[in-house]
Amino acid sequence: MTLHSPYTAWEGDTVHGRRAVLTSVGVQLDRLFARVADAPRHVIETGLDMTGEVPGRLHGRFPSIDGDWFGVVNYEIGYADGRAQKVYLVDQLVPFDVLRLRERPKRR
Numbered sequence: 001m002t003l004h005s006p007y008t009a010w011e012g013d014t015v016h017g018r019r020a021v022l023t024s025v026g027v028q029l030d031r032l033f034a035r036v037a038d039a040p041r042h043v044i045e046t047g048l049d050m051t052g053e054v055p056g057r058l059h060g061r062f063p064s065i066d067g068d069w070f071g072v073v074n075y076e077i078g079y080a081d082g083r084a085q086k087v088y089l090v091d092q093l094v095p096f097d098v099l100r101l102r103e104r105p106k107r108r
Contacts, residue, residue: 003072003091005060020059024102027056027075031098048087049080058099060091069096 009021033050060072070093076086 003060005062005072007061008059008072022057022059025056025058025071025073026053026100026102027073027094028053028098028100029077032094044080046079046081048077050077053100054078055102056094056099062093070094071096071099073099 004020010018011021012018029050029052054075054077056073056075058071058073062070062072064070073092073094074088074090075092076088078086
C-alpha cells in the first residue's frame with residue numbers, strides 16, 4: 001500500500017494496475033537525525049547506525065503551510081554491528097533538504 005499525496009505520480013493503467021512512480025533518492029541520516037551539539041555519547045554496538053546516506057524510494061510529496069516540502073519515502077536503516085537485517089521504514093515524511101536525487105543505472 002502506498003500513501004497517496006496530491007503530488008504522487010502514477011504509472012500503468014486500470015487494466016494492468018496502477019502503481020506509484022518510485023524515484024531513487026539518498027536519505028542523509030546525519031541531517032535527518034541530527035544530534036544535539038555536545039550531547040554525551042553512549043555507544044551501543046548493537047544500535048542503529050544513524051550516520052551517512054542510505055538509499056530510499058520517494059513516492060509522494062506534501063508542502064507545509066510555510067512552503068517547505070516533505071517527501072514520502074521508504075528507506076532502510078542498518079545496525080552498527082553490520083548484521084544483514086535492517087529496519088524498514090515505510091511512508092515516512094522526510095524534509096526535502098535531507099534527500100538527494102540518485103541517478104538510475106543506465107540499461108544496456
